[in-house]
Amino acid sequence: MSAEDEKNLKDNVERPAVRRAVTMGNFDGCHMGHQALFRTLKAVAEVNGLVPTVITFEPHSNYVLxxxxxxxxLTTTEEKREFIESLGLEFLVLPFTSEVAKLPFDVFVRRELIEKRGVCSMFFGHDHCFGAGGKGNYETITQAFPELSTAMLSIVLHKGERVSSSAVRNALLNGDVARAQTYLGRPYRLSGTVVVGKRLGHTIGFPTANLQVEPYKFLPKGGVYVASARLGGGQGEERIFRAVVNIGTQPSAPGNHHLAIEAYLLDFDEDIYGQHLALDLLAYLRPEQKFASLEDLVRQIGMDADTAKNYNGNHWAE
Known part of the structure; x- marks a missing residue:
C-alpha cells in the first residue's frame, strides 16, 4: 500500500460519518428568536443533505464563568431536549468547564466541531460569541475557517421589542404569562417530579400534586395560575388535565412556610407520587393570600377551580 493510500485510509477512518449544520449556545427559553434560528438551520441543512443540530452546554456557561x-x-436541559427534538432537530449537550472556557475559539471549532462532529456549516445569532475572551463570532470564524459555510440571523422583534430571555423573565416576574407566551411561542413550563407535601389539600377535598423542579429553575410571580397539566409522555401516552397551580409559601397551611409549587388537577384522583409532571401556565388568577379559616380557603379554591374549568384563553388574542 502506498503512502498516499495509507493517508487516504486514515482520513476516511477519522472523518466523522455524519455531516452537520449546527447552531450553538445556551438557548435559555428556546424563545421565538431562537426558533427563527432553528427554522433557518433546518431548512438550509435539509437542502444541503446535512443533519441540523442544536448544540448547548451543561451547565449554563455563566454558571462556570x-x-x-x-x-x-427558563428551560432545563431536558426541557430544551424535548422541545428542540419536537422540531425535528438533533440535540447535543456538551459539558462546559473552566478548561473549555479557556480554549481559543479556533481550537474549539477545529477540535470539537469539525474533527469530532463533522460540522461543515454554522449558524449564528446576531450577538453570539464564545471561546476565550469571547473572540469567537460570525466574523472571526468566517475568516478563520473559509471551508465552513456560515450565516448570521438578525434580531427578532415582537411589536418593536427585541425578543430575549430577559424579556421573558420580566414578563413572568409580573405574572404576565400571556406576554411571556408571545415571546416563547408556547406557554411557560414548570416540570419535575411529584413529591410528598403537607397533604393539606387531601384533608379539605382538593388534593394537590407538589412539584419538585430542578435547581435554579426560574419561577414566575407568586400566586395562583390556570395551567395545563401533562402526565406521562415519553414511552407512555400523555394525559392532559386542566389545573389550578399555586406558587408560594402556603400561608394558610400549618407548620413551616417554604416555597412550593402545588397543582390541583381538575377531575382527577390518582396517586402520582414519583411521576413526572409538566405544568404549562396559561393565565394568572390572583396573588397568594392567607385565609382566616379553612372554610374560606376551600371556598376560594372551589372558585379558582370553576374559573380554571371555564377558562378558554380568548384574551390571548393579539
Missing part, C-alpha cells in the same frame, strides 16, 4: 444560579433557567 460567574457562579451558579445566575441566571435562573
Amino acid at each position: 460567574y457562579g451558579p444560579g445566575d441566571p435562573l433557567l
Whole structure:
C-alpha cells in the first residue's frame, strides 16, 4: 500500500460519518428568536443533505464563568431536549468547564466541531460569541475557517421589542404569562417530579400534586395560575388535565412556610407520587393570600377551580 493510500485510509477512518449544520449556545427559553434560528438551520441543512443540530452546554456557561444560579433557567436541559427534538432537530449537550472556557475559539471549532462532529456549516445569532475572551463570532470564524459555510440571523422583534430571555423573565416576574407566551411561542413550563407535601389539600377535598423542579429553575410571580397539566409522555401516552397551580409559601397551611409549587388537577384522583409532571401556565388568577379559616380557603379554591374549568384563553388574542 502506498503512502498516499495509507493517508487516504486514515482520513476516511477519522472523518466523522455524519455531516452537520449546527447552531450553538445556551438557548435559555428556546424563545421565538431562537426558533427563527432553528427554522433557518433546518431548512438550509435539509437542502444541503446535512443533519441540523442544536448544540448547548451543561451547565449554563455563566454558571462556570460567574457562579451558579445566575441566571435562573427558563428551560432545563431536558426541557430544551424535548422541545428542540419536537422540531425535528438533533440535540447535543456538551459539558462546559473552566478548561473549555479557556480554549481559543479556533481550537474549539477545529477540535470539537469539525474533527469530532463533522460540522461543515454554522449558524449564528446576531450577538453570539464564545471561546476565550469571547473572540469567537460570525466574523472571526468566517475568516478563520473559509471551508465552513456560515450565516448570521438578525434580531427578532415582537411589536418593536427585541425578543430575549430577559424579556421573558420580566414578563413572568409580573405574572404576565400571556406576554411571556408571545415571546416563547408556547406557554411557560414548570416540570419535575411529584413529591410528598403537607397533604393539606387531601384533608379539605382538593388534593394537590407538589412539584419538585430542578435547581435554579426560574419561577414566575407568586400566586395562583390556570395551567395545563401533562402526565406521562415519553414511552407512555400523555394525559392532559386542566389545573389550578399555586406558587408560594402556603400561608394558610400549618407548620413551616417554604416555597412550593402545588397543582390541583381538575377531575382527577390518582396517586402520582414519583411521576413526572409538566405544568404549562396559561393565565394568572390572583396573588397568594392567607385565609382566616379553612372554610374560606376551600371556598376560594372551589372558585379558582370553576374559573380554571371555564377558562378558554380568548384574551390571548393579539
